[in-house]
Amino acid sequence: MDTKELWNNILPEIESSVSKANFATWFKDTKISGFEDGVVYLSVPNTFVQEWLLKKFHQLILKLLRQSSESIHRLEYVIKEESKQKNQYIPTKTCSPTRELPLSEHYINKDDNLNPRYTFESFVVGPFNELAHAAAQAVIKNLGVAYNPFFIYGNTGHGKTHLIQAIGNAVKAVDPSKKIFYLTSEKFQNDFVSSMLANNINQFKDKYRKYDMLIMDDIQFLSGKEKTQEELFHLFNTMKDSNKHIVFSSDKHPNFITGLEDRLKSRFAAGMVIDIPAPDHESRVAIIKSKCSSINLFLDDEIIDYLADSIKGNIRDLEGVINLIVCQTETKNKTLILNEVKDLVKNSIKQKKLLSYKEVVKIISDFYKISEEIIYEKTRKKEVIKPRQVIMYILREDFCISYPSIGEKLGGRDHTTVIHSCEKIKKDIQVDELLSKEIREIRSMIG
Amino acid sequence: MKLECNKNKIESAIQKTARLANKHLTLPVLACVYLDATTSNKLIIKATNLDIGLEVEVKIKTIESGVVAVPANVLLGVLSSIKDDNLVIETKDNNLKITANKNSVVIKCLPHEDFPTIPRLENLKSIKIKSNDLILGFKSVWYSASNSNIKPELSSVYIYKNDSSLVFVSTDSFRLAEKKINTKVPDDFPQTLIPYKNVIEIIKLFEDYKDEIEVIFDKNQMAFKVDDMYLVSRLIDGSFPDYKQIIPKTYNTAATVLKNDLINSIKTSNIFSDALNKIKLKVDVKNKTLNIESKNNDVGESQEYISANTSGENVELNFNSKYINDCMQSISSDSLVLDFGGVGKPLAISGATDKSFLYIVMPMNR
Numbered sequence: 047m048d049t050k051e052l053w054n055n056i057l058p059e060i061e062s063s064v065s066k067a068n069f070a071t072w073f074k075d076t077k078i079s080g081f082e083d084g085v086v087y088l089s090v091p092n093t094f095v096q097e098w099l100l101k102k103f104h105q106l107i108l109k110l111l112r113q114s115s116e117s118i119h120r121l122e123y124v125i126k127e128e129s130k131q132k133n134q135y136i137p138t139k140t141c142s143p144t145r146e147l148p149l150s151e152h153y154i155n156k157d158d159n160l161n162p163r164y165t166f167e168s169f170v171v172g173p174f175n176e177l178a179h180a181a182a183q184a185v186i187k188n189l190g191v192a193y194n195p196f197f198i199y200g201n202t203g204h205g206k207t208h209l210i211q212a213i214g215n216a217v218k219a220v221d222p223s224k225k226i227f228y229l230t231s232e233k234f235q236n237d238f239v240s241s242m243l244a245n246n247i248n249q250f251k252d253k254y255r256k257y258d259m260l261i262m263d264d265i266q267f268l269s270g271k272e273k274t275q276e277e278l279f280h281l282f283n284t285m286k287d288s289n290k291h292i293v294f295s296s297d298k299h300p301n302f303i304t305g306l307e308d309r310l311k312s313r314f315a316a317g318m319v320i321d322i323p324a325p326d327h328e329s330r331v332a333i334i335k336s337k338c339s340s341i342n343l344f345l346d347d348e349i350i351d352y353l354a355d356s357i358k359g360n361i362r363d364l365e366g367v368i369n370l371i372v373c374q375t376e377t378k379n380k381t382l383i384l385n386e387v388k389d390l391v392k393n394s395i396k397q398k399k400l401l402s403y404k405e406v407v408k409i410i411s412d413f414y415k416i417s418e419e420i421i422y423e424k425t426r427k428k429e430v431i432k433p434r435q436v437i438m439y440i441l442r443e444d445f446c447i448s449y450p451s452i453g454e455k456l457g458g459r460d461h462t463t464v465i466h467s468c469e470k471i472k473k474d475i476q477v478d479e480l481l482s483k484e485i486r487e488i489r490s491m492i493g
Numbered sequence: 494m495k496l497e498c499n500k501n502k503i504e505s506a507i508q509k510t511a512r513l514a515n516k517h518l519t520l521p522v523l524a525c526v527y528l529d530a531t532t533s534n535k536l537i538i539k540a541t542n543l544d545i546g547l548e549v550e551v552k553i554k555t556i557e558s559g560v561v562a563v564p565a566n567v568l569l570g571v572l573s574s575i576k577d578d579n580l581v582i583e584t585k586d587n588n589l590k591i592t593a594n595k596n597s598v599v600i601k602c603l604p605h606e607d608f609p610t611i612p613r614l615e616n617l618k619s620i621k622i623k624s625n626d627l628i629l630g631f632k633s634v635w636y637s638a639s640n641s642n643i644k645p646e647l648s649s650v651y652i653y654k655n656d657s658s659l660v661f662v663s664t665d666s667f668r669l670a671e672k673k674i675n676t677k678v679p680d681d682f683p684q685t686l687i688p689y690k691n692v693i694e695i696i697k698l699f700e701d702y703k704d705e706i707e708v709i710f711d712k713n714q715m716a717f718k719v720d721d722m723y724l725v726s727r728l729i730d731g732s733f734p735d736y737k738q739i740i741p742k743t744y745n746t747a748a749t750v751l752k753n754d755l756i757n758s759i760k761t762s763n764i765f766s767d768a769l770n771k772i773k774l775k776v777d778v779k780n781k782t783l784n785i786e787s788k789n790n791d792v793g794e795s796q797e798y799i800s801a802n803t804s805g806e807n808v809e810l811n812f813n814s815k816y817i818n819d820c821m822q823s824i825s826s827d828s829l830v831l832d833f834g835g836v837g838k839p840l841a842i843s844g845a846t847d848k849s850f851l852y853i854v855m856p857m858n859r
Contacts, residue, residue, distance in 0.1 A: 066519075067519050067520055067521065067607070068520075068607070070518075070519035070520075071517070071519045071520040071543075074519075092543065092544070092713070092727050093612045093713055093714050093725075093727065094541065094543045094546070094609050094610075094611075094612065095543075096612075097609070097610045097611075097612050098609050098610060101610055125712075125713045125730075126730075143769045143771070143813070143857050143858055144667045144812075144813050144816070144855055144856070144857050144858070145667075145837065145855040145856060145857065145858055146666045146667060146855060147664065147666050147667065147668070147669060147739050147839065147853065147855055148739055149664070149666055149734040149735075149736065149739060157684060162731075162732055222712065
């Protein structure tokens with residue numbers, strides 16, 4: 047149902063049945079903000095309007111609503127300040143002779159550390175993140191029960207932070223009494239260390255245990271911090287036992303975070319572990335469009351398509367380019383054409399990294415924690431064979447190097463050995479879940 | 494409606510409420526005060542500007558119950574001209590008739606049905622706070638709020654609880670005032686943003702009240718309640734900027750001066766300052782002085798020297814004198830400390846002994 051049209055149809059009818067003064071005072075700035083299960087949510091600017099509509103016009107509005115749709119059986123009021131949202135993106139022009147205090151633009155709520163800008167309304171759902179989005183909705187509906195812990199992973203700029211903060215903001219919107227806290231793993235560690243130094247570790251424990259929902263970002267930075275991990279482990283158990291929700295994000299699957307204790311890994315895996323991969327083309331288009339509309343920028347479909355095509359993966363890069371376009375549009379005072387955009391974008395598109403085979407070998411041997419040199423040696427130890435085969439496979443598949451030259455580069459091996467290795471890995475990926483995950487991890491590192 | 498009342502009592506109640514009864518473009522009845530005499534021997538006087546709602550109770554003798562909406566400025570004008578102590582107020586075909594010993598007036602009224610309901614916050618979380626504490630907190634900071642509508646968060650006074658104190662903050666992004674009040678409030682005191690215009694009304698209304706005020710919280714509004722007064726204000730839905738990070742931790746220069754010396758010097762400098770209220774503060778560490786200079790091509794120029802206890806390096810910065818003068822009323826100690834961060838960095842002002850108040854002001858460009 048188009049709520050905007052519905053309200054626009056009803057307003058004239060109300061106007062004809064109430065006095066002009068009444069209409070202008072009470073129905074200005076009202077609109078239908080939502081419709082769900084037969085309940086219409088009418089957004090009003092303040093409590094005075096709410097009280098007045100409830101007292102004087104409730105029956106009238108409900109009657110008119112029901113006339114246009116039988117399915118409506120209730121009317122509720124929500125208070126929403128419109129002016130604020132309208133003004134959100136007006137840049138403050140400083141013509142004042144006094145300098146401005148360097149107040150940050152990001153208004154963060156002290157109690158929960160959440161940035162109110164990260165909401166589901168501004169979250170673009172596409173095929174790449176719909177699973178994560180659906181799981182997040184389930185978390186909000188069944189707090190503490192469904193998917194606890196909720197673990198999101200994906201590369202930088204894929205929207206992890208936005209998603210997990212949106213969960214926090216949504217839970218807060220449903221039930222403001224819930225205590226939610228968002229923090230990065232680095233903040234957690236700093237807090238832990240400073241409480242240890244100040245000798246009030248119990249205060250630290252109490253502080254985190256009182257929350258109904260804890261959202262921890264970038265958990266991979268805890269890698270190797272054993273004491274902090276232990277504390278997190280205890281905190282985790284307490285919270286999980288009392289049905290309090292925990293949400294984590296990381297850039298890797300927990301099993302691939304090196305230096306993370308196994309007991310934590312297994313606990314992370316017990317909940318829901320979801321990957322946010324790179325957005326697909328259509329999603330990138332949708333993201334660009336939503337960004338543009340939020341800052342009132344008009345872009346040609348052709349340009350949007352070009353941007354979505356040329357900037358792959360990182361949403362932050364997309365935002366950066368859009369900001370660049372806004373800036374250019376403002377200085378030139380006209381809409382940009384495709385060629386101008388191309389010029390702008392040229393510098394910001396990341397050149398695909400050109401890696402030498404040596405670098406590939408280094409990355410993969412580091413990944414498997416073996417020394418680089420051993421790959422080139424003749425040894426047939428089990429722990430070396432697999433990484434070596436993976437290297438051959440990657441070099442062949444991703445870098446299209448010929449079999450003989452791969453063999454030659456990896457310590458003078460015969461090209462049939464290389465063919466065998468590649469075939470073996472190819473076959474194993476089909477059946478071996480772990481291996482295929484490892485390959486994905488390696489590919490994301492090679493970029 | 495018919496009632497008998499004491500003129501002074503009712504006049505003071507009307508004075509309080511009439512401040513809110515202003516002309517409204519679409520709803521004329523908002524220029525009225527609403528007299529509600531439906532409860533026996535009690536008259537409730539209401540007024541609202543749709544941003545703030547106020548009810549004041551007066552003890553009277555009810556003869557006949559009823560309600561009426563009467564233009565506030567007319568009623569106030571009439572009451573101030575009547576010299577007698579006892580009045581009889583009654584309604585007569587949509588008019589309000591006031592009879593005293595030697596006067597009798599009839600005021601035209603507006604349809605009282607149009608008068609908005611003032612939201613009553615009841616059965617909600619509430620706390621008691623000493624009126625003095627609350628008003629001191631508000632008074633110390635409200636003038637720093639921004640009077641533009643672009644960012645409602647900055648046009649508000651921000652209140653939150655920190656350890657054992659209640660913290661009041663406001664900023665217009667050029668200066669910032671923070672006042673900590675040591676008072677007992679429960680731990681779950683919510684972070685609150687009250688529009689500064691409403692804060693002015695709250696100060697005016699409760700300034701002379703000495704007892705505890707009951708503060709009631711709701712999601713979008715907040716009420717202040719004492720025996721005979723009830724005020725409800727809209728709250729701003731938003732977050733105050735994380736201002737703690739802009740409070741400088743280190744300073745290059747510190748100067749301690751007597752408050753009265755500084756106020757007097759600024760007064761003199763103001764005569765010669767230009768349209769931008771520009772004054773130059775100069776700390777001379779060697780001679781232990783704070784110099785204040787101002788210059789106006791049409792009027793002349795002034796130089797003032799205040800003896801100061803100084804440390805750090807020499808510094809020279811321009812400020813808007815109004816911004817500096819504003820905070821003087823909030824500092825209770827007789828000497829104050831000016832901490833300069835250097836060129837382009839904020840200046841922090843606080844009392845030499847009383848550290849509950851902190852004021853930060855940015856210098857002028859160039």
